[in-house]
Amino acid sequence: MAFGAFQTAAPAATAATPASQRKSPIALWLLLPGILYLILFFVTPLFSLVITSFQEPVPGGFMGEYQNAFRFENYVTVVSTYFSHIGRSFVYAFLATFFALLLGYPIAYVIGVKLRPYPLWQSLALVILIAPFFISFLLRTIAWKQIFADEGFFVGILKSAQIIPADAYLTGTPFSVVFGLTYMFLPFMALPIYTTLEKLDLRYVEAGGDLYANPVTVFRTITFPLSLPGVISGTLLTFIPATGDYINASRDFLGSTETAMMGNVIEANFLVLQNFPAAAALSLILMMSILIIVSAYVKRSGTDDLL
């Protein structure tokens, strides 16, 4: 269901090939490795996660020792303990998605539509957009930490220009975390939008102008609706990983304890506190919440009509 939204590149016309109805044993054999892989690395851990999330500590045992049980309390405890982290995760992810769309759409539009007559510039712009992927995202995030550092050049300028007060700081604030998330997922937003805009038939835009629609109306009624499949893919590719991200919000990078997101809490519970049931319960809550939000979103945006 939700995954249908990712198929921006596949036109609906190729669907319904009679070949898919023929039960070819070769197709089954080709599917087998994928199915086995998913069973081994997705279904099994998921079961293990569910079982872990209901476990209880072994009475009198060491730290990190748990036994199988059915303690639903684990869920209640984590929700009440980490309620603010859960909320923060979704708010930050939503903001990052929003800003990435705001920044990514114009980039995608310029590359996909305006640069179309100049293929060389178009390719160059795409390379620039993808270039950050060639550097480890950890390094990139550390670089941003340097830039936002209290004694850094950037903050210095802002202070001397009195844009921010002299005692203000950027690292460890929600601003820097949302900024980092936006930056990290910008290409994931811009690329799917680019692929739909790159295929946009400009004759529709011309026809809109011919039918008395000014450029703003043309964008609102024609260009944007036609690029919606890309927008949906982009927002999903940004929102889902951003919700679970634990690098940007981490104290070691752009965040602080006040900006900790679910990913950071899960990390802390698993690796530091060794409270495996709490971490597992949080992971499942995160997963379920994303699934619910995403399916509601995809259903509401009615992508089936557009693809």
Added chain:
Amino acid sequence: MAGEVSAKQFAEAGADLSLVNVTKRFPGFTAIDDLSLDIPAGSFFALLGPSGCGKTTTLRLVAGLEEPTEGRIVIGGKDVTDTKAYQRPVNTVFQSYALFPHMSVLENVSFGLRRRKIADAEDKAREALALVELGHVANRKPAQLSGGQQQRVALARAVVNRPALLLLDEPLGALDLKLRRQMQLELKDIQSEVGLTFLHVTHDQEEAMTMADTVAVMNLGKIEQMGAPEELYESPKTAFVATFLGQSNLFVGEVTGSTNTVVSVSSGGYELRVPSERAVAHRGTITVGVRPEKVSLHQSKPSVDANRTLIGPGRVVDASFTGVSTQYLVEVPSVGEVTVFAQNTSLGEHAKEGDEVFLSWSVEHAFGLADTPPEEERFVDDTSTGSVAVQEREKLEAELEEA
């Protein structure tokens, strides 16, 4: 509304269109070269020409989808050269239909009305759909319609706005013959009923001739000749018009004498005469033409009076029976090949391949052209650099024409 036409209201009558010295240059070539054109309000005007002649560019200039390099465009007495497409009281039926794929047929048709905030947009759109007999598909998406249906939706989407000037870019191309005829009649009805001005671009000479009041034949960015269809056909002024609009037999020769009524031309040893008023030039080297259906075929030398031109004997090199008529290709020594269309009005013996025949036509049917037909080699070497350059250019022009 005296003359002044705005994109904000329904046109109550067609607007006249003037192109004043319009030139459009694309990088590397000139698509339209100093074109001036006046189309009176309420007329059905066809721009006819081969692909790459600049006719679609002309249409796009009028619609506001391209900007002229030089010159002015005036619609209904108002200079619209510097306005954008959406500000012009003009609608286009695009060759590619360009129906919005994410909207229903009804939403497509009411799009222009809603942009202009016209009351009862939906009802008016339904009426327009009923006019093209597509009321039953109002809620479908364009992709669910056949090519012909899409074309009719495109037509409805433009006509529903009652624009002062409707631009048609080969709109009937994808229709089958029957539907095509039907749509031609409907278009004609809409045009005369509302009195809109239609500018129709086509490469189909039959379509242009049956529908338009005035046809302008375009070639290489210029208008070769303009006039009523009959006039263009019966007295073409240039070799291009004579051969693009129907077929013509053309003879190049020197003028040997002229009176008030007749110009005599010597070509291949024959004296060809043209009525003075049907000859563009009266001296020097000119081209005399005659339509194949005006030529009579004689199996023995006839005695002709001064009102007919006789050439021959020649030999029939090809005879093809097409039902209504038979097309003959007659090789006349020192003149060349002459095409003859003979009506099959009688049963019995007809000329066969190899027969010796004479040809004659009435002097009044001959026409004199301003230019000579381009020297075309029968078999041009396709791989010669010159030929490749020409082909590349034609391809490029065709692409630009489509774009």
